[in-house]
Amino acid sequence: MPLSGTHTAILVFVRNEGEESHAKRFTHIGGSRANRRIVRVLNQRVEQLARATGLPTVVLYGEQQVGSCFGERFSNAIESLFDGGFQRVISVGNDCLSLDQSHLLEVSHKLESAPLVLGPTYDGGAYVIGIDRSVFRQEVFRDLPWQCSELLPALIEYGRDLGSAPFLMPPRWDADDAVSFARAFATLTGNHPLVRLLRSLLLSAQRPARRSIISVIQILLHTPLLRGPPPAFPSGISPSFD
Numbered sequence: 001m002p003l004s005g006t007h008t009a010i011l012v013f014v015r016n017e018g019e020e021s022h023a024k025r026f027t028h029i030g031g032s033r034a035n036r037r038i039v040r041v042l043n044q045r046v047e048q049l050a051r052a053t054g055l056p057t058v059v060l061y062g063e064q065q066v067g068s069c070f071g072e073r074f075s076n077a078i079e080s081l082f083d084g085g086f087q088r089v090i091s092v093g094n095d096c097l098s099l100d101q102s103h104l105l106e107v108s109h110k111l112e113s114a115p116l117v118l119g120p121t122y123d124g125g126a127y128v129i130g131i132d133r134s135v136f137r138q139e140v141f142r143d144l145p146w147q148c149s150e151l152l153p154a155l156i157e158y159g160r161d162l163g164s165a166p167f168l169m170p171p172r173w174d175a176d177d178a179v180s181f182a183r184a185f186a187t188l189t190g191n192h193p194l195v196r197l198l199r200s201l202l203l204s205a206q207r208p209a210r211r212s213i214i215s216v217i218q219i220l221l222h223t224p225l226l227r228g229p230p231p232a233f234p235s236g237i238s239p240s241f242d
Contacts, residue, residue, distance in 0.1 A: 007087040008108050010050045011077055014043050014094045015062040042094035042175075050092065052101040055108060075142040082133045089131055090117075095174040096127035104128070107169065114167035116159040121174040124149035128169065135162045 043061075050057045060077050067073035074091070081089045088111045090104060096119070103119070107130040110117045117130035125147075144154045159166040 008111060009056045009058060009081050009084075009086045009089055010053065010104060011081060011089055011091040012047050012050050012057060012059040012093075013065070013074060013077055013091055014046065014059075039094075042097075046092060046094040046099075049099065049101045050104065053104050053108070055090075055104070056086075070146045071142040071144060074146065075138045078131065078136065078141070079138050082136060087133050091129045091131075092127070096121070096172050097175055098172050099127060103169070110167050110169075115164050116155075116162075116166040117169065118152065118155055118166045119169040120152050120171040122171055123174065124153070125151045125174060126155060127172050127174050129155070135159065135164055137162070 047057070047059050050059075058077075058081060065073035066076045078089050078091065088108070090107050090111070092099065092104065099119075107117050107119070107128055111130045111132060115132035115135040117128075118126050119128035121127050140158065144158060145151050156166055
């Protein structure tokens, strides 16, 4: 059961290092070891920022998720939190590098007046989903086009079909591969927690792996061709977020 007076939980829904590094290649330098290290940093960071909000946080890695496909696992996880007594769930993955705890707290605040809050990504997905129990329909939610570029329009239609147009947070880059990871990383400031974590990873790396980690960081910090303006927002979606 939730703590007294606490109605909102954060669900950190991620794959473990092996699964994520197999499914996504964040760097072509340094091989699987460097890729797994990046996944570890991403997972650690999203868990830390979720817990920093002070909201109850549940972290579910791949082996803890129940279901035969992403939609089934994800909807089961959200349903379990509603069954546990929470009224609202904020779900977040590890792939939005510019997300911080203040953004999650803003989602929590918006959920008090809007039962569905979405953080759009420029490729048609969502970096955060906040949902109230009143608009959660597990079977419909399960069958949305997860992990596809059609997800955001489908989520918006899902909300509208239930009589509640979603509140849209500002769009952000996510990181699904080496190019998008470098693009998202290039938007971060030098004191960003992820930058500090990667630097600490470099310092703690064993000497045989250190050269490959240096190469990864140098490439991430020097990708001028990826610093252009964001792309057009997905077709049919209004760029107004208030």
